[in-house]
Amino acid sequence: MESLKLFWAERAPRERAILLAGSAAVVAVLVFLLLIEPAYKGIGRLERSLPQQRAGAAELEALLSEVKTMRARPQVASVSAGDVRAAVDTSLARAGIKASRIVPLSDGDLQLTFSDIPYASWAPWLAGIERELGARATAVTVTARDKPPGNVDVELALRLARR
Numbered sequence: 318m319e320s321l322k323l324f325w326a327e328r329a330p331r332e333r334a335i336l337l338a339g340s341a342a343v344v345a346v347l348v349f350l351l352l353i354e355p356a357y358k359g360i361g362r363l364e365r366s367l368p369q370q371r372a373g374a375a376e377l378e379a380l381l382s383e384v385k386t387m388r389a390r391p392q393v394a395s396v397s398a399g400d401v402r403a404a405v406d407t408s409l410a411r412a413g414i415k416a417s418r419i420v421p422l423s424d425g426d427l428q429l430t431f432s433d434i435p436y437a438s439w440a441p442w443l444a445g446i447e448r449e450l451g452a453r454a455t456a457v458t459v460t461a462r463d464k465p466p467g468n469v470d471v472e473l474a475l476r477l478a479r480r
Contacts, residue, residue, distance in 0.1 A: 401427065401477050404450055412442040422474070426455065431471040433462055439471060451478030 328336065402419065405427060409416060418430040431439060436459070446452045456474040 401425065404477065405429070405446070405475070408442065408446050408450065412438060412445065414438050414442055425477075427475045427477070429471070429473045429475060431469075431473070433468050434471065435467055436469045437467060439469065443473070446475075452476065 325333065402421065405419065414431070414434055416429045417432040418428075420428040420430075422428055443454060447454070453476045454473055455476050456472075458472040460470045462468040462470065
């Protein structure tokens with residue numbers, strides 16, 4: 318500290334003023350580079366991401382509304398073991414699609430095979446049977462067909478809610 322005081326005392330008043338001005342300029346540049354510029358860039362980045370965040374919030378609100386609606390619905394119908402096949406057949410008929418094979422499995426699940434079926438018909442049927450009967454697909458294999466476009470072959474293991 319003494320050497321700094323001695324250094325300062327040896328300087329002429331004009332040299333001291335130049336050193337003070339230079340030090341102030343260096344401090345100002347450091348404050349700008351370390352504090353102001355990162356904050357300014359952060360504000361710009363946040364302003365650019367705000368529309369995406371708002372869209373995400375709107376989507377979450379819509380999903381929350383859907384969850385509330387689904388909770389207000391009555392519980393899915395539970396199907397007795399004897400009615401499983403009939404419930405699936407009825408659901409398939411309502412959807413206007415036909416399984417090429419339905420095999421009951423030993424645990425009460427069903428193995429369904431669909432050949433050359435439009436995916437646009439099959440996927441909504443699966444979502445519907447999950448919603449209406451409480452069914453769950455435990456294994457699904459979907460193979461795209463070349464002709465006609467949009468058709469698939471499907472192997473599906475289906476577990477239905479039971480009493």
